[in-house]
Amino acid sequence: MSKEYEASKPIYWQIAEQIFKQIIRGEIRPGDKLPSVREMAVLSGVNPNTIQRTYSELERMGIVETRRGQGTFIVSRDEIRGELCKKMEKDIVSHFVQSMAELGFTKDEMIKSVQDYFREGEI
Amino acid sequence: MSKEYEASKPIYWQIAEQIFKQIIRGEIRPGDKLPSVREMAVLSGVNPNTIQRTYSELERMGIVETRRGQGTFIVSRDEIRGELCKKMEKDIVSHFVQSMAELGFTKDEMIKSVQDYFREGEI
Amino acid sequence: MSKEYEASKPIYWQIAEQIFKQIIRGEIRPGDKLPSVREMAVLSGVNPNTIQRTYSELERMGIVETRRGQGTFIVSRDEIRGELCKKMEKDIVSHFVQSMAELGFTKDEMIKSVQDYFREGEI
Amino acid sequence: MSKEYEASKPIYWQIAEQIFKQIIRGEIRPGDKLPSVREMAVLSGVNPNTIQRTYSELERMGIVETRRGQGTFIVSRDEIRGELCKKMEKDIVSHFVQSMAELGFTKDEMIKSVQDYFREGEI
DNA sequence: GTGGTCTAGACCACA
DNA sequence: GTGGTCTAGACCACG
8 A cells, every 4th residue: 555755745754644644533542553663664665764763753742652572552641632633733824824924914814815715616 | 144044944945935925025026136146145145056046946937037147037027926926825725724624624613723823822 | 550661771670670679678588589470470560571581680680599380589698688789879879970970070069969959859 | 983882872872972072071062063974974983874863863952953965063052061061960960869769868878979989989 | 065865674672 | 573773875955
């Protein structure tokens, strides 16, 4: 099931983002074990070192904990999912607002832009 | 007057974005001459090669045209400003909507998120 | 009664250290029998192999002796407790002094640092 | 000038610690450029990837900043040296005090242990 | 030339 | 079998 990766972001980070989304959507839950580095490498069609880096990053962010010889687990605090979701939402929204503000958009214009985006899709 | 640049995006692109914004805000107008590569390099506190790349990028995007021996000029079509603004707006909004959609947000939730962002700032 | 273990040190060694401390504090005495590997594994919430390794290490250090068919016992020399204590104290202190010396601290500064550590706690 | 590395800690971390000490002792100063990844690899007698990891770690800790195409620089806040020193001192002291406390030592006994350590050296 | 990422393949400590 | 580290060598974006 090897996927295609964009050139713009590092692969290890794109894989991390996939895991974020799986946690947020509830497909992976606190306490769950992630596939081993080697398994995940095969699943993702990349080198094990790349997955290693992904998992290291997740651990540094406190999303995952690794138990030597046992595997890598989603941190078992139930709040982790909500926290992750809030964090990502905040990052995306603040990036959006700041970008639009630099272009001179006001709050209401930003909201209108989003509504228009959906309106175009409807047509 | 060397500025600080983020590590996340290439410097040549950050400078291009500054120029976009100046055009959109009307600080630079169609037909205006940009500073020479060397001048701009000094103003920005970066290597002339970096400015060269910025200008190349702007030319590739049809925003700027270079006249041998005279310099680099903003393309003289008056619509350029509006086009640029629309393009950037569209890029930002579609990136925002898609990122939020991947997190499972609906249209209304996205709009609420933006409103909340401003609400927090008010407090 | 599974406990939490730090990721920095191997679990087998963390368990060995717990036993050291119990001996030093007199909770376990020379001649006492340690729990069997399997019992200890359950008590500690880890794999029996891990306890096996802990006991091997203790034996290698001459702190424990195993009698086939009977179990694992704290060595019956009464001095063992004092020796262990002296050894651990010496290890900790020499590690401390050398680390501080590498940072350029003098003897008096080291002592002051320790006193300050307690002073902060008091406030 | 290839050195010997202990097996207990990862090489990339031992190299990071060397840099810490050089900063604390003032041998490297805020704003200074570190050797390039490749140079440092030769100097240290290790693979460039290992140095890369060292520098990444230093950046993550906010001690160093990297400018693509230019090099890796000690962060140019003058306070960085004092902060680093305080941080390392605190880590070492708290580790020392806690280890000794677990052995049942009181504050005064800890200080006496340190003094005795130096006294033995004198003899 | 500089750092950043990735691959391939190896070895180790740990459970 | 699991994660962690390291080497060797490659390619890329950037300045």
